[in-house]
Amino acid sequence: METLGQLAVKSADAYPEKIAVKDENRAFDYKEFIARARALSAYFHDLNFEKGDRIGILMSNRLEHIELDVAVALAGLIKVPLNYRLHPKEHQYMIEDAGLRLIIGDQGLIDAVNPDLPILYIGGDYEAVIGKYLGQAFSEQVGEDDLFAIMYTSGTTGNPKGVMLSHRNIIAGALSLAQVCEVDYEDIIGHAAPLTHGSNFLSHVAWLYGLTQVVYSKFEPEEFLDHLEKDKVSVMFLVPTMVNLMIQHPSFDAAKLATVKSINMAGSAIAASKLQQALDKAGDIFIQTYGQVEAPMCITMMPRNEIRNRLDSCGRIGTFVDVKIVDGDGKQVADGEVGEIIAKGSLVMKGYWNNEKATADTLKDGWLYTGDLGWRDAKGFVHIVDRKKDVIISGGVNIYPREVEEVLNLHKGVKETCVIGVPDDKWGECVVAYVVPNGTEEVTVEQLIGLCKDNLASFKKPKEVFIVEELPKSSYGKILKREMKQKHVEVIQ
Template sequence: MAGYADRPWLPRYDDDLPHDITPDTDDALAMVAATIAANPDGDAIRYVDSAITWRELDELSDAFASGLLADGLSSGDRVAMYLQNVPWFVIGMVGIWKAGGIAVSINPMNRERELNELLTDSGASVLVCLETLYRDVAASVVGGTAVTRVFTCSELEFQTGNDPRLFPNQERIRGEGTTDLAAFCEEHRGQKPPAVSYTRDDIAFLTYTSGTTGPPKGAMNTHGNVTFNSFAYREWCHVSSDDVVLGVAPLFHITGLIAHITLSLCTGAPLVLFHRFEPSAAIEIIERHRPTFTVGAITVFIALMNAPNASEGSCESLTKIWSGGAPIPPSTVKAFQSTFGRYIHNIYGLTETTSPSHGVPPGGDAPVDEASGALSVGVPIFNTVVQILDDDGKELPAGEVGEIVTTGPQVVKGYWNKAEETANALPGGSLHTGDVGYMDDRGWFYIVDRKKDQINAGGYKVWPREVEDILYEHEAVREAAVVGVPDEYRGETVKAFVSLKSGTTVDPDELIAFTKERMAAYKYPRQVEILDEVPKTVTGKVLRRELRDR
């Protein structure tokens, strides 16, 4: 069993890093109010070439909350946000809290089937989405769900440059039966919703994860989870109102929600957003806004290194960089440091740990496992205890490989309306992560494998069965098996093995295109190999390990 306080050697990396922290509040909305009051005229969001002050964020979120309440939203109702990295995401989330609601974050890459699944499971009565996403996806879905009101907005709002690299769509498209979010907020501008407060066990948002058992599950990230890890980022990474946060992680993802949005709401550090990540535009935005802190998947930093306009000084303002969500090759860390002179610290966590449970302390480099070449994901953060357990639940000593089990104030209380899955993954409140790793004799943790077959493609989680189900919809496919295979850019990518029905033929590229049309972009297989037979055990179980070994 290991917690941060068990690391007497850590102060050599940072004498100021405490062993335990106590957030100022367990209420994320109270955290926001304190930040707004401290600097109302400072920048809250810097979006491409424009800025929104804390006062404006407060007024717009007040207006949204007031309008939701006038519409009949009740305490605990769910409001889904189907958006890219735009200011409305932040405004909407704060407004939902002010109205007493629960925010539901939805991946903007999700297609009809996936969106329907999440709206149905969450029971969301309100949907906030981009106009283009409504036109292309949501318009054909919402009628069959509990959604009674759809607000649409545009990525073109709050900025003036209309850079085609960031905004390939340059038109406004109001969907029939939808409400323009900006007009709605203007209608209610100047109104203030009744005061609302939360306890640490109240749900702040639902974040969906495939976890280790297949279908999406809504992790119930509470106000206590959110405030703790917002303050944990603040203290661990030394972020203050003097910093500027670069929002490169998707805001719907737990990293974007905590390491970008709520860290900014906690510290008062402006949050830099630019709709979608595009490397050359990102370099220009970094040089313009001089952000000092960010957390992103390693693919972000690879892309920055390879941007055509990258130079040695492009990232000099970024003095505090962490990366999580996908394995980090040590060679990439060295290459980034050689290119920009900045070290990338590893950080590790899950949706169910509300972002970090482990991190590399500032000021020091993570060790590399000599046997596997894996870079350590760090040590447990404040107030967090981590165990390595064998299959029988017995704790293992340093150096032995087992499942990582995490206990701490950032661990969610369960999954939305899924008691059995909650009991399986969180017995006694400790999270059985499904990740396999070990702790060395100095307390550094390493991830060496996955307990289940989940694929981690550039920080996005993919469940093989979902991809297989789509492949089975193709008329020529007899059997399908999907695994994760190493990929230099994404860390891991999706590969499908299929056997065909007798008398049929199909090209692998056709199968790739077939799945691409029906799934989020990160899920469809980049590789398809056609076999005479998919290898199976005598009981019919697919031998995934044999396929990976191929």
Template sequence: MTVYDEKPWLGRYDPGQPAGIELEHDSALAMFRASVARGPDGDAIRYFDGRISFAELDRLTDAFAAGLAGEGFVAGERVAIFAQNVPQFVIAQIGTWKAGGIAVSANPMYRERELAELLTDSGATVLVVLQSLQRDVAAAVVGGTAVRTVITTSELDFQSRDEPAVFAGVERIDCPGTLDLVELLDRHAGTAPPPVSLGPDDVAFLTYTSGTTGPPKGAMTTHRNVVFNAQSYRDWIGIGPDDVVLGIAPLFHITGLVGHIAVSLLAGAPLVLMYRLDPALTIDTVEAEQATFTVGSITVYIALMNAPNADRAKLASLTKLYSGGAPIPPSTVEAFREVSGNYIHNIYGLTETTSPSHAVPFGAEAPVDPDSGALSVGVPIYDTIVRIIDEDGTELPAGEIGELVTEGPQVVTGYWNKPEETATALPGGALHTGDVGYMDAQGWFYIVDRKKDQINAGGYKIWPREVEDVLYEHPAVREAAVVGVPDEYRGETVKAFVSLRSQAQVTPEEVIAFCKERMAAYKYPRQLEILDEIPKTVSGKVLRRELRSR
């Protein structure tokens, strides 16, 4: 793959040579300790009216680690964190590192079977869990796993407000047989945990991903991966201690883990948490906290710009905007800029690349491919090489479509206890992403779609994203998703699902006619269903499997 010298932001990476970016810290824990030393009194976490300074976060995580040791935890064991965007997530993660352990992120939307699979696969011996999730999910499954210590906590802790809509119906719950986190921290306050040694190649956390095939796998994200991409975020965008990081991505997701927590710990910038996403509350929080940077799915930005209190004055401070995790229609970027005055920069990566492998340089605008209408996901970040290959593994030249294969210091070492899956997805350390795209002659990359999402209608290949981009141009459409469904004549045909903007009224036939005027005959949707909401994961990705099952 040609890398163009006239594009200075294009990275270089040779697996046999030292990385072009020198790691400033041996571990994510060392990264945090450096920020504590530089600015102990600065806010590390803001949670409604609660404030936790870097020095206080250091003391709390010491107490957490000492508490783990007191319960028999030893270095190398795993701590599963089953919670929303609350300060306790950050406390548990850093405290786990101080105890020499590995943090395991659990999606708070998991039900019993999914949580049991994660706990069993990771072999976690400690579970940190919100009281409501303990009652509704975890209590029924921990007995059949290696978990011997359950630490419960409330989303009402570390702040005093109870009026936000996100706390509607929330109450403190008694959880017999568990330890209360706040009580544990109080009991071990002022206690230093036993010293541990963490290096770049030690695993910092396991992040579970379904990847391209098969059951969820725990990607082994090393401290090197975390530090490298925290530095990449900081330097690529220009994030410093005067910035305020807005936590809109779920903390269990790789975007939240690196683009929120790790960036905040490295830059010494406060991280603003809001338990879970409420668009109107988020906009008010941006204004109140003067948040400057965030990264999240495009569906979050769609929700924000459609909130009743969205306006330029409230969103003015939020100038460092990035979005990834799902294709971004150019029309949505422009619609958000119309509302907020600020441009959303594209970013691309996977769990296995510890968040970004590509990004649009801050201050630049992504080009739009004139043929497909696709918005570029950017260029490879520092020290990263990306090749486009065909089905035979042959490297393709610029302009040709194939699978993206990524190499760089941010690529994980493999999957937890899954050597065969590691060998398949990461042969020689190069990640075969399962994403299909191409690079143009100037070095910009474009994602077409996932391999498995391509629609084959009578021999014609159709990428859902291309149809979705046209749907987003319709003034009544708020969100759109396209899948292939069985068809007696064509084998497979295009079906679209859309949700509408507030007060908008339109029929499926009218939207189909809109697409028919703007697309080749084989591409436009033959079926269209209007939903109140497009089903999505908590990280904002469309659940195409659920739509197909309809």
């Protein structure tokens, strides 16, 4: 394998006049793009940064994310993307934990944190640096096992952990995504999801083919479809929440997706009924991948020619990872049996930054223990059951919230659901469901209870169902079940 910097330089040499990246107002061809990235790497070198120093990036969706990826890679530094949707106190924790030497980004976001370290604001200051160093370059000796990024987990259980990802990890993910998204040399990659996270993994595919990337500053379903049509985007990453908003929008027009080849729908689970709806409305343009920050995107991969027939599966095992499903003692279970999904290979992180205990708890003999429960069928397709920590134990029997959520989502008037376990004096825990309607038709508690009665064993039915306007979500669009449990206590008091 190569490094990200080397791959980007090769693309620039091969396609100097092709547009590398653009947004609503700007466009840079590969010659301009690589010159800007090299100028930034020279600037980092002039600041006496050493190989392995960390640089924080705190900004909304902007094309600078993409050129900074290359600049950091060329300089042998480590990028630390900070999700702009997080609270300044969360940013401060990550800044201190990572030991940043510099932070680059939007002035308003950075000033809210008020970090005690050098700052480079996007805009005039940033462009002045590029102008000063344009024509200069610096390249550090970087190997594929050197760190490229420290990406912090969403922190749903305590402080976020810094996942250490090497160039090898990132390129293994890019090669996997290229395969499952059926990427070729004519594709155009679109970014509407945050470039601090999932969409950034797709951005690295561009350096394998010399592709054009289009960055959108925000996601508004109707405008987004217009942009896709105008820019002829063919490949993108969207979280299921974004897909649902797009296809359920009153003015949704599938014709505007004419150039779209594949949408990687990942980042959180999607109910089979909602996936079916997306396929029926938009066509066979969706692929699915399952992964974690600790093994980016492609632990499993579901191509678009398979997805319609396997709505409840996340695909077969990815190209650059080995996967086993094990019991509580770490022993592999038989096909059809539920166990914890563990993974090993080029895709798997090097560990957690400054956290030996968490690394030892999660990486055992090179195997990443994902905390996800699932099973594998006879044809090799993996099926996610639920997060290990979210399993409800009622009367000594395991109940998987996702199974109940799948049934609730069968109601055509349901937008999304959240099933949790709450303390119960008799059974230890009982099942409680929260449901958000989509506004297309009436949704009642009686209807939802009836659905569960018709489709689930009696002990799996929710004891209570609450219809609400929204569910608490992380900045990445994942429903926060821990917070939902806390809110439930407030509801019943």
